[in-house]
Amino acid sequence: xxxxxRSTDRGQLLLLAALGMAILFVALxxxxxxxxxxxxxATRGSEIAGGGESLRYLDTARTxxxxxxxxxxxxxxxxxxxxxxxxxxxxxxxxxxxxxQLFHRSRSVNVSLVGTTNGTHIDQDxxxxxxxxxxxxxxxxxxxxTGTREYAIEVNSTTxxxxxxxSSAFNVTVDxxxxxxxxxxxxxxxxxxxxVRDGNGNEATCSAPSAPVWINVTAGTVDGEECDGxxxxxxxxxxxEISYFNGHNVTGTxxxxxxxxxVATSPGPHxxxxxxxxxxxxxxxxxxRISVVYHAPRLFYDAEARAAPGERE
Amino acid sequence: xTDRATSTLLSYTLTLxxxxxxxxxxxxxxxxxxxxxxxxxxxxxxxxxxxxxxSDVAAVDRLAMADADSTVRLSVALPTHVAGQSYRIExxxxxxxxxxxxxxxxxxxxxxxxxxxxxxxxRETSLSxxxxxxxxxxxxxEVARD
Numbered sequence: 423x424x425x426x427x428r429s430t431d432r433g434q435l436l437l438l439a440a441l442g443m444a445i446l447f448v449a450l451x452x453x454x455x456x457x458x459x460x461x462x463x464a465t466r467g468s469e470i471a472g473g474g475e476s477l478r479y480l481d482t483a484r485t486x487x488x489x490x491x492x493x494x495x496x497x498x499x500x501x502x503x504x505x506x507x508x509x510x511x512x513x514x515x516x517x518x519x520x521x522x523q524l525f526h527r528s529r530s531v532n533v534s535l536v537g538t539t540n541g542t543h544i545d546q547d548x549x550x551x552x553x554x555x556x557x558x559x560x561x562x563x564x565x566x567x568t569g570t571r572e573y574a575i576e577v578n579s580t581t582x583x584x585x586x587x588x589s590s591a592f593n594v595t596v597d598x599x600x601x602x603x604x605x606x607x608x609x610x611x612x613x614x615x616x617x618v619r620d621g622n623g624n625e626a627t628c629s630a631p632s633a634p635v636w637i638n639v640t641a642g643t644v645d646g647e648e649c650d651g652x653x654x655x656x657x658x659x660x661x662x663e664i665s666y667f668n669g670h671n672v673t674g675t676x677x678x679x680x681x682x683x684x685v686a687t688s689p690g691p692h693x694x695x696x697x698x699x700x701x702x703x704x705x706x707x708x709x710x711r712i713s714v715v716y717h718a719p720r721l722f723y724d725a726e727a728r729a730a731p732g733e734r735e
Numbered sequence: 736x737t738d739r740a741t742s743t744l745l746s747y748t749l750t751l752x753x754x755x756x757x758x759x760x761x762x763x764x765x766x767x768x769x770x771x772x773x774x775x776x777x778x779x780x781x782x783x784x785x786x787x788x789x790s791d792v793a794a795v796d797r798l799a800m801a802d803a804d805s806t807v808r809l810s811v812a813l814p815t816h817v818a819g820q821s822y823r824i825e826x827x828x829x830x831x832x833x834x835x836x837x838x839x840x841x842x843x844x845x846x847x848x849x850x851x852x853x854x855x856x857x858r859e860t861s862l863s864x865x866x867x868x869x870x871x872x873x874x875x876x877e878v879a880r881d
Contacts (some may be wrong), residue, residue: 436754436758438758439761442777449769452819456776456819457820463787477801722809724805725806
């Protein structure tokens, strides 16, 4: 018979069981550790945090291009080649500045101009009737147009305006050969009424209490207030032509940029060269495209952005 | 008098067998508890990983939206194992501009699906867990091993 009284061999079963459970719980602790690590991933922001920073950079670059286009158009706009040359020289200036700034945050960026669309700036910068340079009331500013931006009209006084409603009121007509979009300006008492009839036949009017009135045709505002129904060339397809009818029934100034460069190179017979009087045509850049490369430690983003400031979105 | 001292033997045997039973019971239940915890942990980890992948896929999709001809490459750092198990990641293109990121382990068998709204389609891919590379090359979203 075994000597059950020997104390050194007792409790072996308990010892084994304790060892087994210890191993199990150590394994559990390890597993829970990996869970803590993974849950930690969830609280950490994503490397690109929804792509926000890179998208913001793309958008900032687009805005920068827009400002650059406006700047070169306003300064020394002698020819399209000169404009493109100026723009090509301007873009790297701010692109390099932003590159240095982001370099400190482990971001490598590059912006380069990949293309431009030449256009024409048609402008009447002194108060006069909206007739052509020789005084004709019905005339075409530009034909074969596919894009129009920054189209603003200022009506200075109500003296010349026809009373609302009037069939012979001054009007801007956008015509694609089969459909017309029209905007006319009349007076009603002392207020000025802007009427719109779009290519789908919808009509709308907006009014301003007194002259002068600013009509931003492409942005759809009258005196800075949004004008419902004033949506440039709604219902009219491209290419189209922009004409003035009854231009003698209004006085003021206007400015518009269209994407047809040939108007600037041969402005006659309706328009004059820049500096020769009103209305005149000046070479302009209509729009530009940039390539943006954005490099973050885990992200590579290469995209193109187009800017045409003041274009109807 | 052949049955003398039997009770000592009997009580010893009984003590041993009852102790063995109790110990075995405790071990089995502890093992079950640990298994349950491992399964729960793995599921929690897969959900975290799945949501992380989904958010990065959505981010790449957004970047691709800004310019349809853009090139996007985003590497996503992910664990190679969840709760000590390797896992698989599967991308499924669903109808209605949606995609599903399915993650699964085999032992224990767990499936987790995270759906995400996308504007671009995603190429259906299946790969094992670990760092992945999300790409857009002007046509559709793609996933590859990083």
